Amino acid sequence: MGIVRLDNLLAVVMLxxxxxxxxxxxxxxxxxxDVAFTEASVGGxxxxxxxxxxxxxxxxxxxxxxxxxxxxxxAVVAVTxxxxxxxxxxxxxxGDAMAPIHQHVAPRYIAEAPQTTGIPNIxxxxxxxxxxxxxxxxLAVIFTAGIxxxxxxxxxxxxxx
Amino acid sequence: MSMLHRHFILRITTKLLMPFILMFALYVQxxxxxxxxxxFQAGVIFGAGFILYALIYGIDAxxxxxxxxxxxxxxxxxxxxxxxxxxxxxxxxxxxxDYNVLxxxxxxxxxxxxxxxxxxxxTTVAATMITVFFSFAGRMRRGKRPE
Numbered sequence: 001m002g003i004v005r006l007d008n009l010l011a012v013v014m015l016x017x018x019x020x021x022x023x024x025x026x027x028x029x030x031x032x033x034d035v036a037f038t039e040a041s042v043g044g045x046x047x048x049x050x051x052x053x054x055x056x057x058x059x060x061x062x063x064x065x066x067x068x069x070x071x072x073x074x075a076v077v078a079v080t081x082x083x084x085x086x087x088x089x090x091x092x093x094x095g096d097a098m099a100p101i102h103q104h105v106a107p108r109y110i111a112e113a114p115q116t117t118g119i120p121n122i123x124x125x126x127x128x129x130x131x132x133x134x135x136x137x138x139l140a141v142i143f144t145a146g147i148x149x150x151x152x153x154x155x156x157x158x159x160x161x
Numbered sequence: 162m163s164m165l166h167r168h169f170i171l172r173i174t175t176k177l178l179m180p181f182i183l184m185f186a187l188y189v190q191x192x193x194x195x196x197x198x199x200x201f202q203a204g205v206i207f208g209a210g211f212i213l214y215a216l217i218y219g220i221d222a223x224x225x226x227x228x229x230x231x232x233x234x235x236x237x238x239x240x241x242x243x244x245x246x247x248x249x250x251x252x253x254x255x256x257x258x259d260y261n262v263l264x265x266x267x268x269x270x271x272x273x274x275x276x277x278x279x280x281x282x283x284t285t286v287a288a289t290m291i292t293v294f295f296s297f298a299g300r301m302r303r304g305k306r307p308e
Contacts, residue, residue, distance in 0.1 A: 033197035037189075041205040046290055049212055053297035124193050128200075128275040132258040136243055139282055143240050146289035150233075153296040 009055055017048035034123045168217065175217045182210035190283045194272070200279035204286025211287075212294045220298045229295055232288045239285030246277045 006012050020043030027036035109126055127135050190203035215223035247258040255262035260274025 034199065034202075037197050037202045038205075041202055041209065045209050046205055046212075049209075049216075050293065050297065053294065053301070056301055057297070120195050121193065121197070123197075124199050124275065124279070125271075128278045129260060129271055132247070132278065135278070135282065136247070136258070139240055139243055139285055142289050143236060143285055146236055146292050149293045149296050153300045 007061060009061065010052075013048060013051040013055065016051075017044050020044040020047070034121075171217050175213055179210060179214060182213070183207060186210065186283075186287075190279065191276075193279055194275065200282030201286055203279075204283040204288075205290060207283065207287040208290030208294075211291050215294065215298065220295070220302060224295070227291055229292070232291050232295075235284055236288035236292060237285075239281045239283070239288065242281035242284070243278050246274055246281070250274070 006015070020039055024036045024040035024044065027033075027039060109122060109130060186203045186207035189198035189206060190200060193199035193203065211223060211227055214226065246260075246263075250259040250262055251257050253262040258274075258278075260271045261267040263270035263273050
């Protein structure tokens with residue numbers, strides 16, 4: 001809530017970094033160590049630094065809005081939220097061992113991943129071998145994002161002309 | 162250049178921490194098979210090490226350590242390594258990204274394939290992080306100069 005109410009964007013960036021770190025701790029308690037690792041390094045580290053760099057470029061106070069309540073965006077948000085909540089109604093309850101996600105391919109991965117790939121960390125073997133295409137796509141997305149930033153902001157080279 | 166003479170403690174601490182950060186990144190990279198971690202996290206930590214260096218010592222010093230042109234080449238190289246492993250498996254008679262054929266023993270092939278692919282992920286992620294940071298920083302530097 002503090003993030004929404006604050007006008008000082010520097011404080012907002014700091015709060016979201018702290019939030020990332022706390023959710024990383026949450027992932028650890030859920031035994032998702034790999035996810036926690038990613039959240040702590042990307043959300044708490046790199047994202048915060050890049051947001052600070054952006055603030056250094058743009059200034060750190062929020063522009064004052066018109067102050068008038070706008071109903072159209074509020075309606076869109078409310079409808080979308082209601083649809084999402086409606087979608088969760090028939091989902092299995094949290095931690096249900098009979099949920100489809102635990103019955104489909106996960107037992108096979110857990111049973112045979114260490115033997116077929118020779119790698120004890122199942123997360124790594126699933127990401128890099130069973131889901132190799134997905135990881136390749138993600139890598140391509142990161143690469144494209146880097147190129148996009150270079151195209152928009154320039155390569156950081158001084159232009160002496 | 163006054164930056165270089167202030168922040169004495171920060172500069173010394175950075176210098177002390179740098180080898181450990183990079184070492185930890187490499188550990189996460191190559192130990193990802195056995196513990197938590199992998200190419201993505203390792204790349205981010207590796208990139209963060211250089212970003213820390215750039216923050217403390219300035220962009221000019223950082224560009225000497227990691228020339229932007231080289232970093233951009235490395236960025237493409239990681240993705241090429243990933244796709245290359247995929248095509249190499251195809252070349253050896255398997256499917257795309259099939260690691261079983263990389264070695265005579267499928268398990269060894271899987272291990273080699275995953276290690277190489279993770280290395281590709283790590284290099285591309287690290288190079289992309291450094292490039293993105295350089296882009297932001299270069300923009301700042303241009304903005305400050307009177308034109």
